Amino acid sequence: MQKTPTAIRFFSARRILKGDLIPSLVLLLPSFALLTVFIAAPLGYSLVMSLFDTPARNELVFVGFNTYGHVLGDPAFWKALLIGGRYALVIVPSQIIIAFLLASLATKLRRRFGAFFKVAVYIPCVLSGVVVGVIFLSVFQEDTGVFNAILSALWKPFALAGAKPFTPIAWLSDPSVDWLACSVAVVWAGLGYTTLIMLGGLYDIPVDYYEAATIDGAGKLAKLFHITLPGLKNVFVYVLVSLIVSSVQVFEIPYIMTGKGQIGTTMGPIGFLFDKFNYDINKTYATVASIVIAIILALLSSIIFRVISSEKSEA
């Protein structure tokens, strides 16, 4: 007997009459409406407006892809993207490694202390970026900051042994380190969320695997590389993609801590857009730059998904 195609089966009269299609659509409607109104429609409008210039109020001039050419030819745009990439190079591995270690530790802690530990790790996530920026602004102050005070204390034995005295580091104004200081703050702020995701992934690995491995005589390292890490592959894919995208787009924390940085070294792509929107009379440039950034990030995400595929996604 020939099978009816899936789409026809889905929209069959019987299925509609049976009553679960219409309620499904009704329940999905608010989400679709919100997505349409706040994401799809503005995105579509932006794409259309990116083909026009606005040299004056209420004046639209069709320029086609001219503005795209300006954006792609702007050294400042590529510099901002590279700075975003540099943030990702530091923030992504740091967060993944530290979150994995914290999550592993959390699985071994007893109930009450484990609960306290998880809350303590997660608390920075509930703080707004502005608050985090203000906290680390004082932590990294050159003369009065806690960080330099700790480094100074750690250096004291060496200074007493005859080494040069510790010179406070200008974490927030030295372009060679200001982006590092911002990265530390961003890692601290996002660690809790990544840790919880990792923790969920660890709990998802059946305990039987570890028991079987123990029976077979596998050591801790063998369990780590042959059970834990493969079991977390899907989690790693999600964390990797979301962290890369969010790290490239980091903005609030560096902005509060350093502005744009003394020579723009902390200003990633979003800071670049923010600047362009604020100070350019013609807003098309910022619109086009935001579209180009979105395309670049989407391409990057799809490459990651293709390179790191999982058995479950292929099933």
Place this chain on the structure above:
Amino acid sequence: MAIFNKLISVMLVCAMIISLHFDACFRDPRTGLSAGKEKVVFWTPPFVEVQTREWFTKWTDKYNEENDDGIYVELNFIPEDAWAQSINAARADGNAPDLVFANYAAVPLEGNAGYYVDLNEYFSEDEWSDIHGYVENMINVKGTRYIYPAFVEPYSVLYYSKSKFAAVGLDPEKPPKTWDELIDYAERLTNNLSGSDKVYGIQLPPSGQLGWVLWGFQGMAGSELLNENWDTPIYDTAFNRGLFEMFRTIYKNGWSPKTSAYTYNEINQFANGRVAMQPCGSWGIGQIKNGFPGILDDVGIAKFPTPDGDDGVSTAALGGWGMTVSTDSKKPELAVKFMKYLLAGSEEIMVDFFQGLGYSKFSGRKSVDAVLNTGEYAGNDVYSQYMLDEILPLSVPEPCYPWSFSDTFAIKLQEYMLQSGTIDSVMASLGTLMRAYVGSEETAGKNPRKA
């Protein structure tokens, strides 16, 4: 019972929602604006000096109490770091405030782009004749006037500590006149002043404001960063190379603090004794008089040094602010009524402003100056008279080209200061960026001040 409790809860929630709705509809929670008055919304930055905010509040409240124009003015202080995105968001919404306190430099391009009303519709030529010529040059955009001036304020002025000069063997009555002298003084002051806290020779302008602070050097440079037709950047000059070298020398040798908790607008680093010299705007002396009166006798002011000490060269840009009417305003004629009351009316109101700020800013109106420059007010103020006689006359208007050029110039100056690249490579990359902006911002032929 459970149903009864749920019913009570629902009724209470509905009552709350309804009462909030009525409250929002019929009462202005902040001011008690009564029915029958037309609201005029006025936005201004709060400025550093509390006296400015007090002045705005005092005269706005007085106007609201006493006017019989049927107008209620809602005064809003929008923080400076939120100003750009607030005004842009309001304009994008078609809902910009009726009145906007604006900086002269920003107005020509924004006015020509259609954001401000031409005030010639509301002011007669007789009223405009009260404006000083050097201010008229800034506000007149080929016959159109988008802004009514409130005040002007030259920058930079060099503030220095006479006692610190004397302590290291420098003559307190002879401030530096050349760049070489400035560097020499900065070195001697940094290396020879002793005390429990380190004192630096000079405070270089912090990075956040350098983009517009450097406008103060364009008069010395003899040109802006773009030619008159705005199609060719002017950047790689002997003057600019010298400027870059001066900043780098001072920074690399540690004669200026590497960071500052204060902006260029604030005289605090100097007033707190952390630095012996600080370039700041004319408003700095007002901040000292109001906030640090104890050090006033020790304060010397001077023109900012020039490359070779030439006295006839401009050493400052002429900044300042005034009031504009947004084209979004549904009632521009009412907005102008308040503008005329506050800025163009009784001299008493403006004299109160300048007096409160220690005569550190200057009027755009001849009639106000006629009252101000008498013995009762600023006539005997040595600091004010020095700036009026020596600095203001040679000050040049702030440039009005797009911000990207100024910002990029400042970033490249800082790159040269902070890093180890050569001046040739920095100038080359500066040129690449500026030429890119001429293309992307399509500036050629768009200078609103070009004859």
